[in-house]
Amino acid sequence: MKNPEKIKVGISIGDLNGIGAEIIIKTFEDTRMLDFCTPIIFASNKTMMFFKKHFKSSINFQGVNDVSHTVENKINVVNVWKENVNIVFGKEDANIGKYAVKSLESATQALKKGLIDVLVTAPINKHNIQSQEFNFPGHTDYLAKELNGNSLMFMVTDELKVGLLTDHVPVKDVPQHITKQRIIEKIETVYTSLVKDFRINRPKIAVLAINPHAGDNGVIGDEDDKILRPTLQEIKESGKLVYGPYSADSFFGSSNYKNFDAVMASYHDQGLIPFKTISFGEGVNFTAGLNKVRTSPDHGIAYEIAGKNQANESSFKEAIFTAIKIFRNRNEYEKASKNPLKKQPKKI
Structure with a gap:
């Protein structure tokens, strides 16, 4: 070396x-x-x-x-x-x-x-x-x-790290891109990066919902219940500390993000708007994976x-x-x- x-x-x-x-x-x-x-x-x-x-x-x-x-x-x-x-x-x-x-x-x-x-x-x-x-x-x-x-846009500071399940994808196409395979791959990329690149043992990862209020039991979309939630449960059963889906509207304002080592957003603006609001001028775009x-x-x-x-x-x-x-x-x-x-x- x-x-x-x-x-x-x-x-x-x-x-x-x-x-x-x-x-x-x-x-x-x-x-x-x-x-x-x-x-x-x-x-x-x-x-x-x-x-x-x-x-x-x-x-x-x-x-x-x-x-x-x-x-x-x-x-x-x-x-x-x-x-x-x-x-x-x-x-x-x-x-x-x-x-x-x-x-x-x-x-x-x-x-x-x-x-x-x-x-x-x-x-x-x-x-x-x-x-x-x-x-x-x-x-x-x-x-x-x-x-x-298997690249992933990972916006990072010492205090806040936000990864994206989808990045430069039109909002109308986001749900079709969030598949079980993509969720597993992207979370694995973030998890591995936290361990190797940031030297964090047993990282805790929060995942934001696709729909408002995580779909409200299917009233505002069923993607969270049908795709995101069961996939996260499967990942959690494998031993990773992965939690969610969390409703995105209150997650950052309530400072809940401080309880996790990284946050996975479902789409570009869901993650980057709060990240840049909190960290603009100090944040870094890191290509993980x-x-x-x-x-x-x-x-x-x-x-x-x-x-x-x-x-x-x-x-x-x-x-x-x-x-x-x-x-x-x-x-x-x-x-x-x-x-x-x-x-x-x-x-x-």
Whole structure:
């Protein structure tokens, strides 16, 4: 197992017309970040120099043409392209989407080859990245294909962790996607992640209902009684501490979430609205279920403030720290697994 002390953090640049480059620059203007990791940005030195000049930053970049040439204690930029790019802050541009894809694909290949240890992705525009060659709703689905994993969107902070049974699915299609097999797979992914990635023994997981008031005994839909409830009972009988379905409307307001190590929401907004309300600016989007670590900030491209030097880098910085922590936790878990006599950590 490689020494994880100075972890190589690969960074995909995201949408160049958004706030991605700004939050990256602001994060690494704090030179103390280089004590924790070696950053490797997949873009181009010309492009990053444009952003440096625009934001009047004192940051310095180490331009390299190959990931293998990156230097410790430097902010490395891998030249994925060399041409000048026309950047217009706040504008949706199909050509800019192509550069976001180039950056992501290059970073992912480096991750697969072990040339970087973790991947942190800046926000993309899910519309302008679409093409015949790249047809994915977002980062999570693309990385699941490339890394052959059962991926799950897992929004995390130290105090709150929310997973999704379904993510980028239209609300009208949610019930048909929540099958017994999916429930079992997604809960297993969250459970395994809590144990390996967050070092929590015997995690407790709450599951939110599909329908209002968990269906009110079939009055407001029968999916909870017919699919969710019996599947959760079966999982619980296997030994996992899984509870629910809980009515979603009062679960967070009553602070019930504090009684659990993670919460599984049935669909995207059911989980992300309360998560971002409670944790916005501190939360991290972690893709659980992959054999590699990927995180991202809990916000989007923010065209409305792009280029105005108003973006807050706190969530992006937290995404880096979370990726580092998960990488180390996995290493420790693997070491402990090879030595079963080693004392396991207490629940945190």
